[in-house]
Amino acid sequence: MDRSPLNPGILKLAVPRGSLFAGSLDLLEKIGFDVGELRANDRKLTFEVGEGRTIITTRPSDVPTYVEYGAADAGIVGKDVLLEHKRNVYELADLGFGGCRVVYATPEGRDPEDEELKHLGAMRVATKFPNITRDYFEGLGKQVETIELRGSIELAPQVDLAEGIVDLAASGETLKQNNLVERAEIAVCSARLIANRVSLRLKADMINELTRRLKEVTN
Amino acid sequence: MKITPIPAGTRDILPAEAAEIRYLESTIRAVFQSYGYGEVITPALELESALEKAGEKRFRRSFRLFDERGDVMVMRPEMTTPIARLVATRMADREPPFRLCYFANSFRPTTPQRGRQSEFYQAGLELLGGNGPAADAEVLAVLCGSLEACGLDDFSVALGESSFFRALLESLGVGGKASEAIFEALVARDLVRLTAEVVALDLPTEDRQMILDATSLRGGSEVLARAKDMVRSPGMEEALKRLARTYYLVTRHGFSGRILFDLGIFRNFDYYTGIVFEVLSGGLGFPIGGGGRYDALLARFGRPMPAVGFALGLDRLHIAVTEQGRVPVPARGGVMLVGGFDQTLDLARELRAAGITVAVTAAGVDAGEAVRLAAGADLRWAVIPVSEGDSFRLEEVGGEAARSEGKMHGAGAAGAGAAVHAGGADVLSREEIVKRLAG
Known part of the structure; x- marks a missing residue:
């Protein structure tokens, strides 16, 4: 696997099962993620959703943990969870749903x-x-x-x-x-896009692109 | 019996891991020395009154205790401030520049997790009295050289310039409470709050967008060009020029491929005055280390001079190197010698004189047990006396295991180390043992 900086292999995104799940999938679908299998299968935990993109689904309150450790590069999570758990992650965008x-x-x-x-x-x-x-x-x-x-x-x-x-x-x-x-x-509170502090730099292009497109469809 | 605990956030390190960490340390020390950095050792305890000169905020989260006079002592939470104190006092009669390095533990109360402990071990250096891109580039080069020497392939240094953003805010007339709120949001890594703070500013939309854009300038060297388009004051131009020059010099040092730019790094914004950087490795979710230029610190100890430095977390570096599957400790050697307490003292002495590690166990241990003992002590060989006389059986740790499983490739591949069977013609004399193991 090519892990050289600025050309990293895969973007791993953590999506919370629970009240933000449907809204997250709607948004990701709008920016071209293939989320059909996520809607259909509620037992599987990891999904390939297109070239170089993986989604992992977790308990909502676990999303910041996965992202802080770098097990996921980015994630979607409610602001309430962020306020409560105070994990060391970047909060990139307000996704506007899940209020x-x-x-x-x-x-x-x-x-x-x-x-x-x-x-x-x-x-x-x-x-x-x-x-x-x-x-x-x-x-x-x-x-x-x-x-x-x-x-x-x-x-x-x-x-x-x-x-x-x-x-x-x-x-x-x-x-x-x-x-x-x-x-x-x-x-x-509302849903937020968060990112790991190392991924944000080493996968700057992918995460900037994800942020930009999510902002586009939420505004 | 109940397990005897140790404090949260501390840990014991056993021989195999300690050997790896010490190997990384000695590798880094050699690189530091090759650039002329001299090691200093300072007390783990400092007086609170001394450290507080560096700013109370930096030491709020520390372990504290009292000395016999009731003065408050702090378990040092980092090494830069003790070195600033040292330079201003012990080295007051010497002329800068000073190139100093350290390998030391520091202490900070924290909720422990992998790579984050209350007691942590760092390798770091400070270049004091050196100013400008040349000094910055030297420090970055030592950093990159050290990591490469440790065998870490996958790493980048994310490099920023703290004065660029500060100059941008100044040029837009954003100061006081507004800029404080902006820096707070940046330090908290909360870009949603940052956006809200910036949108609330009484500025043209264009200027507000520029503030947000400046915090997301990250990527390869093309970032410098993008940043150039934002320049609107001499301060910004100056900062960017310094950064470009530093990058050029790092390239000349041979480490261009290691640098990423991130003008949105805000580590301790009230502390760093110029470049600021973090070391990142793809296999790790947190930085391995970081540093930057802190030109204001030494003045607080009465000896103003510019300074730049970094610290690497040795535990974190060890994790990163291990994540790559490479633990670059030199091949394991050494012997478990049966009867070495008394009966085979001569052989033990000769082997040690030949530079071979010899651990000993009491006479009467059989070959199988001797190999197990050798394996448990991370030794490669077991030597067992086979008769009253001066002959010995040589067993290799891996070879024994392979043979007992009926696989012969291990024993064959061991070459000079092929296990030798007792009772046959392969029993070795004292001289032969020494020759074979030392050869």
Whole structure:
């Protein structure tokens, strides 16, 4: 395999299975990637999608890991994952789809925050995003205890596991159904194109081209 | 029994790996020396008050402890600042330029992963008091020469000029908070945020586009031509001229094929004042090392002078060389000598005098066990006395394994090292053993 600089063999792209999967494939199809097999086969993990191009599919939160280590040259990932995991990668472009917000919510009615902070000094916040949560409350100078959960975050306040939650919200419907009210918007997120810091230089031509064309079809 | 742990981010290195890392180190040392760089050894502990002269930010993430007076000591997180201190104090009566190098461990708390440890071992050098493209090119040449000597085929040096972008912002009148925000986004490698910051600037669309274009100037030497079209101030022109001249001189040193340009490199932007570079290898997701010109540092220690240097992560270099499948340690030799503690001392002494490594084991070990011991100690041979007298059986580590599997090619190919069977005519005398192994 020819690995000499500026003429590297293959561009490996990591695409997240999950909510950004369909949107990612649509975009890649628009710029000429042959993604038919990715749509058809949900068990296979690596795909050849044209001359010199490989796509690997991973869990969304693993995409930055693959890219940081250089197992993938570039990847598509939600900004929420980037904020949470803080991997050492280049963030090249906002791909404009997969929009969502990270919000802080507490039960309807009187916000329990003040009482908790006043009497207990710290409140408990349940979340899938412990780092985002910690950063956000640290920035406000408030003490919180983050309780890391893997799913159904909105359940936590109902069973007195936590006073509030930090979670993704799209329409806000889930919050409403669970009698939660959004108290703050922490971040607005969308899908991003990221790249490995070595690949960005050694495969500059391929990655610049990919970035340029993805930007073209997203704008 | 419970495994006894060591701190996170540190690691033990066993003989085979240590031999490889030391081999790389001695190879690099020879190249450094050939350019006249002298090695310095400085303390692993520095006073915080001394290091902080280099800027508090650089040392925020460090291990600290107290000395007996209550002064704060820092486990050095890098070697450049200690060398700046050394030049300003111990070498105050000497005239620059100084060519200094080091092979040392440094310490930085981190979440460990492959190639990133809290204790890491570096080979590096500093050229202090040398200015301009000639000095920059020398340092880049030593860097490329060292890596080639280590047998690393697949590497490039991504080269940038930190003053080019700074001069561009100046020429556009972007300063203060706005330029700070731009540099922050660049250091965070967040080009989406960079775009947002630039779009928010009160500038013509053309100029805003130019800022974004300047950060994505990467590729071969054609980048210099593209950058030339952007020049709009003497500062930019000057920076680009220096870069082109440096590149020309590196070419003259014989390393043109190693240089890539990347004007979007922003390592420690408040530290580097001229060229800045990173060493990249295709098999590795992170740089092997990097460096640049830091003309402002020495003044902070009271002895202003220009300076340029680099550091290579020896662990990372070792990974990169290994990724290529080539571990360039000289062929393994040496003998496991049975009875060498007492009964065969004479043979042991003669072999060592002939420059052969001899490890010994107690008498009474049979040939099979002796070969296993030799293999375990990374030795090539086992020598077993076969009688009361002065005769010995010679076994080669690979040869034994091959024979026991019924494959003969290993033993045949070993040539002078062909295993010799005990009991037959092939039992060797003391003189023959020495002659064969030393030959």
